[in-house]
Amino acid sequence: xxxxxxxxxxxxxxxxxxxxxxxxxxxxxxxxxxxxxxxxxxxxxxxxxxxxxxxxxxxxxxxxxxxxxxxxxxxxxxxxxxxxxxxxxxxxxxxxxxxxxxxxxxxxxxxxxxxxxxxxxxxxxxxxxxxxxxxxxxxxxxxxxxxxxxxxxxxxxxxxxxxxxxxxxxxxxxxxxxxxxxxxxxxxxxxxxxxxxxxxxxxxxxxxxxxxxxxxxxxx
Numbered sequence: 001x002x003x004x005x006x007x008x009x010x011x012x013x014x015x016x017x018x019x020x021x022x023x024x025x026x027x028x029x030x031x032x033x034x035x036x037x038x039x040x041x042x043x044x045x046x047x048x049x050x051x052x053x054x055x056x057x058x059x060x061x062x063x064x065x066x067x068x069x070x071x072x073x074x075x076x077x078x079x080x081x082x083x084x085x086x087x088x089x090x091x092x093x094x095x096x097x098x099x100x101x102x103x104x105x106x107x108x109x110x111x112x113x114x115x116x117x118x119x120x121x122x123x124x125x126x127x128x129x130x131x132x133x134x135x136x137x138x139x140x141x142x143x144x145x146x147x148x149x150x151x152x153x154x155x156x157x158x159x160x161x162x163x164x165x166x167x168x169x170x171x172x173x174x175x176x177x178x179x180x181x182x183x184x185x186x187x188x189x190x191x192x193x194x195x196x197x198x199x200x201x202x203x204x205x206x207x208x209x210x211x212x213x214x215x216x217x218x219x220x
Contacts, residue, residue: 033100037088039109039117040081044070073148073155076112089120096125103135109142110157110181110189115167126172136173138163140180140189147197148190156188 077085096104104125108115115138125133138160148157158166160178168176178185182192 035092037117039077039111039114040084040088041078042075042081042113043078044072044075045078045081071150073150073153074112074157077116081113081117085117085120088117089124092121093124093128096121097128102129102133104133105135105137107137107139107142109144110138110140110163111143111148112158112167115163119167119171122168122173123171131172131174134173136168136176138176138178138189140178140182142180143189145197147193147195148188149193149196152195154190154193154195156191156193159188159191160185162188 106118106122108118122134122136143157148155160181163178164176168174181187181189
């Protein structure tokens with residue numbers, strides 16, 4: 001590279017002569033918008049009122065007993081959580097219908113409560129549009145820290161067929177992709193686990209999750 005070339009100021013690209021896309025009334029403009037959504041209340045959530053959580057009179061023994069009686073490695077939503085999921089759908093559906101391009105892409109944790117949280121939204125989109133309106137990815141790297149277990153007993157979590165049959169297919173969603181299942185789609189998303197997930201493993205899982213999302217965004 002010559003000295004002259006190295007010292008020359010960079011030229012700005014000429015302005016594009018291409019006309020901006022005109023979006024008429026009722027048309028959908030291509031767009032990228034990311035929404036991060038937390039799952040609704042799980043069925044094993046501890047009632048704050050009965051245990052006096054957050055107060056000097058916190059009932060630790062009562063809290064521990066409640067957790068032990070309802071312990072589950074992969075709980076679904078509570079009644080309140082189901083209401084929250086429905087309210088989420090009532091909010092998201094009109095926005096996604098009127099503002100988002102198609103298909104709307106969903107990257108979802110394999111944990112039951114996260115899928116149950118978004119199912120009403122998927123159902124609403126499919127009902128008013130088509131099954132092709134949703135591009136669903138179940139990402140096995142994206143789950144709660146410590147994995148899937150009850151105390152020291154490791155649970156495999158749901159596999160692809162179980163997720164499809166019990167949650168996605170009833171909502172009208174077909175063709176979901178499954179990534180991050182270390183032992184394959186035929187095994188549960190935590191089938192590789194030997195105990196509670198360690199911090200180094202959690203860090204590795206987060207990196208794999210982000211790389212997978214980046215790859216999906218690039219290819220699409």
